[in-house]
Amino acid sequence: MKAVLIRYAPLLILAIVWQLVSQFELVSSTALPPLTRIAEAWFSLLTSGELLKNAVSSLYRGGVGLALAIVVGAALGIAMAWWRPVNVALGPLVEAFYPMPKSALIPVTVIWLGFGDGSKILLIFLGCMLPVTIGAFNGARSSEQVLVWSARSMGASRLRMLWDVVVPSALPDLLNGIRTALALAFILMVTSELIVAREGLGNLIGYLGANGSYDAMYGVVLTVAFLGFAADRIYQIFMHRMLAWRDMAT
Amino acid sequence: MSASETLTAGRVLRGAASVAAHLASIVVLLAAWELFARSGAVTMFVLPPFSAVAERIWADAADGSLWLNIGATLYRTFAGFLLACVIGIGLGVAMARTALARWFFDPIISVGFPMPKVVFLPVIILWLGVFDASKIMMVTLEAIFPVVTATVVGIQGVGHELIWSARNMGAKDRELLWQVLLPAAFPQIMTGIQVALPIALIVAVFTEMAMGGFGVGGNMMHASRFADSRGVFAGIVEIAVVGYCLVKGLAILRRRLLLWHQEAVAPSTV
Numbered sequence: 001m002k003a004v005l006i007r008y009a010p011l012l013i014l015a016i017v018w019q020l021v022s023q024f025e026l027v028s029s030t031a032l033p034p035l036t037r038i039a040e041a042w043f044s045l046l047t048s049g050e051l052l053k054n055a056v057s058s059l060y061r062g063g064v065g066l067a068l069a070i071v072v073g074a075a076l077g078i079a080m081a082w083w084r085p086v087n088v089a090l091g092p093l094v095e096a097f098y099p100m101p102k103s104a105l106i107p108v109t110v111i112w113l114g115f116g117d118g119s120k121i122l123l124i125f126l127g128c129m130l131p132v133t134i135g136a137f138n139g140a141r142s143s144e145q146v147l148v149w150s151a152r153s154m155g156a157s158r159l160r161m162l163w164d165v166v167v168p169s170a171l172p173d174l175l176n177g178i179r180t181a182l183a184l185a186f187i188l189m190v191t192s193e194l195i196v197a198r199e200g201l202g203n204l205i206g207y208l209g210a211n212g213s214y215d216a217m218y219g220v221v222l223t224v225a226f227l228g229f230a231a232d233r234i235y236q237i238f239m240h241r242m243l244a245w246r247d248m249a250t
Numbered sequence: 251m252s253a254s255e256t257l258t259a260g261r262v263l264r265g266a267a268s269v270a271a272h273l274a275s276i277v278v279l280l281a282a283w284e285l286f287a288r289s290g291a292v293t294m295f296v297l298p299p300f301s302a303v304a305e306r307i308w309a310d311a312a313d314g315s316l317w318l319n320i321g322a323t324l325y326r327t328f329a330g331f332l333l334a335c336v337i338g339i340g341l342g343v344a345m346a347r348t349a350l351a352r353w354f355f356d357p358i359i360s361v362g363f364p365m366p367k368v369v370f371l372p373v374i375i376l377w378l379g380v381f382d383a384s385k386i387m388m389v390t391l392e393a394i395f396p397v398v399t400a401t402v403v404g405i406q407g408v409g410h411e412l413i414w415s416a417r418n419m420g421a422k423d424r425e426l427l428w429q430v431l432l433p434a435a436f437p438q439i440m441t442g443i444q445v446a447l448p449i450a451l452i453v454a455v456f457t458e459m460a461m462g463g464f465g466v467g468g469n470m471m472h473a474s475r476f477a478d479s480r481g482v483f484a485g486i487v488e489i490a491v492v493g494y495c496l497v498k499g500l501a502i503l504r505r506r507l508l509l510w511h512q513e514a515v516a517p518s519t520v
Contacts, residue, residue, distance in 0.1 A: 010354045011361065031376055092272040093279060099448050099497035100490040103456040104467070107474035107482045112296060186366040191456045194371065195471070202369070209372040217372060225365040232364030 033215045042219030050204070051223065058200040059227075061117055062189040065124025069185075070178055073129040077136025077177075078170060082162060087137075094133055102127035102184070106192050120192050120200075127188045128181035135177020139170030172246065175239045182235055186228040298480045306484045315469075320492060322464040323454055326382060327496075330389025331450040335443055338394045342401025342439075343427065355398075363395045368453060371460060385457040392453045393446040400442025404435030437511055440504050447500055451493055466492075 015035060021027055022034040029037075045051040080087040080094075105126055109119040147169065151161045193202025201224050208217040280300050286292070287299035294302075310316035344351040345359075371388060378384035408431055416430045432439075458467025466489050473481025 006353075008357050011357050014358070088271060089275055092275040095272075096276060096494055097490070099451075099493040101448065101452040101455045101493055103452050103459065104470065104486050104489045106456075106459060107470050108486060110474065111479055111482060183364060183366070187368050187452070190366050190369045191460075194368075195456075195459050205369065205372055209376070214376065221369050221373060224369045225367075228366040228369075229361055229364050 030214055033218055037215045038218045038222070041213070041215035042223070045216055045219060051220065054199055054201050054204045055223070055227075057117070058189055058193065058202070061120040061200065062124060062185045065121040065188075066128055066181060066185045068121070068125045069128035069181055070132055072125075073132030073177075073181070074136045074174055076129075077133040077138075077174070078140045078162070078166065080133070080137050081140035081170070082166060094130060094137075098130045098134065102188060103191055106195055109192075110196055115196055115198060120189065120197070123192050124185050124188050128185050131180040131184065132174070132177045135180075136170055136174045139173030140166050142169070142173070172243055175242060179232070179235060179239065182231060183228070186224075186231065190224060295477070295479050298483055302480055303483045303487060306480045307487060310484065316488070319464055319466050319469045320488060323451075323458065323466045323489075324492070326385045326389060326457070326465065327450045327454040329382075330386040330454065331393055331447060333386070333390045334393035334397055334446055334450065337390070338397030338442070338446075339401050339439060341394075342398045343405060343431070345398070346402045346405035359395065359398055363399065367392045368456060371457065375461070380461040380463070385454065385461065388457050389450045389453045393450040396442045396445040396449070397439070398442075400445075401435065401439050404438030404442075405431055407438065408434040437508060440508070444497075444500050444504065447496055448493065451489075451496065455489060 018032065019035045022029045022032045042051075076090070080090060102123070105123055109123045109126075113119040113122055147165050148161065151165045156164065189200070190202040190205075193200035194206050197203040201220060205217055205220050205224070208214075208220065283297075284300045287294070287297045307316065310319075341351075341355060345355050346352070368388065370391065371384075374384045374387055374391075378387060412430055412434060413426065416426050421430065454465070455467035458465035459471045462468045462471060466485050470482050470485035473479075473485065
């Protein structure tokens with residue numbers, strides 16, 4: 001308990017400085033409202049149901065887009081590592097599109113699918129797929145030759161080998177790729193909603209900011225930041241659990 | 251032909267073959283785009299043919315607006331990215347070397363890294379306005395985290411033998427930092443920098459879209475508002491090429507700078 005307190009004391013100090021600085025108007029309290037007022041505004045957003053409604057619609061978009069990206073991305077990466085022709089055909093495309101700034105796709109997805117959920121899901125899917133693909137590809141390619149040979153000499157079929165040897169050994173890199181994708185999903189979700197949307201947390205932030213209700217806007221901004229942080233922590237716990245077998249073996 | 255000459259010749263041939271394979275799949279993709287767009291399955295608005303988009307880029311290049319927009323985007327990207335590198339490395343060194351800095355910044359970095367910092371955009375606009383300062387600030391804010399964490403890990407990983415030997419030979423703090431710690435940690439710091447650059451470009455394009463004005467992102471939003479889909483696709487092609495060149499350029503720079511390091515001998519992956 002004490003160790004945790006000492007570790008996170010700097011965050012507490014920052015919060016106290018924030019509160020004092022704006023309480024005593026050292027900076028304009030419009031530009032930096034006191035935390036107590038932000039908390040009040042946040043509660044009224046929560047009780048009115050506004051926050052929950054927008055959070056559900058944002059997380060739905062992020063969740064569906066990310067799930068699609070994981071399924072398609074992992075399959076693509078493993079296929080590229082397993083069948084050489086697939087790699088020759090698709091490898092250069094993956095390499096060419098990987099460094100492309102994904103936010104550039106926002107207007108295109110709007111042209112294709114309009115202002116609703118579809119365009120956000122497509123954007124998140126396209127943006128998150130390549131990190132997953134590259135993770136799966138690197139992991140599957142590095143599966144130990146000895147394991148592959150032993151499996152073959154024990155008479156495993158190609159498909160069985162894929163499932164029992166290649167996929168498990170691709171798992172650590174694949175899970176790391178998914179972690180990158182998770183962070184990207186949040187970024188793309190918020191950016192696309194800030195620029196073009198009718199609902200969602202990003203849209204709520206833009207709306208509150210345009211109306212000058214900065215207390216509430218700060219509340220939603222901090223909520224999204226917290227959700228991104230919490231999602232990453234929960235994913236890390238999940239990742240450790242998934243890889244527990246590997247730590248036991250070594 | 252000596253053995254080493256055959257080896258070089260073989261390497262050159264293989265390099266040429268891989269470049270050809272790369273080009274081939276890009277060309278196939280562009281051809282498929284062109285054919286699909288002209289097949290009538292989709293309207294010109296949903297997907298303009300590549301030739302029309304290329305024409306548009308050519309026209310923009312001729313009247314100079316292409317260079318103006320790419321220049322503005324690159325200026326914001328690099329200003330924010332360089333700030334992130336300098337501050338990030340400085341902060342990382344401080345955190346790795348002094349307990350006080352580590353105590354204060356460690357929770358801030360570990361809580362801040364996984365957050366989507368782009369969400370602070372309205373707050374930054376409120377503080378700094380809608381011009382270059384707030385765009386550069388956003389880029390720095392998002393790009394600094396990979397640099398800091400890579401620097402901390404890199405410096406902490408420098409072997410004690412190296413530090414002790416340097417101390418033993420009378421190295422002062424400053425000499426130790428510049429001649430031992432930073433070079434030894436450089437491969438890892440460089441990896442952090444390589445992660446930070448694409449992030450910087452993503453954020454620069456996004457801030458331009460959100461705030462408008464010059465720049466590739468602002469231009470695309472403008473085109474999209476006037477239902478000018480050629481303009482939108484032109485922006486995508488431009489930014490894809492710029493992103494690819496930047497990432498490749500940094501990878502080449504890494505190979506140059508780390509010629510002395512053993513990783514230069516190992517086969518490179520990406």
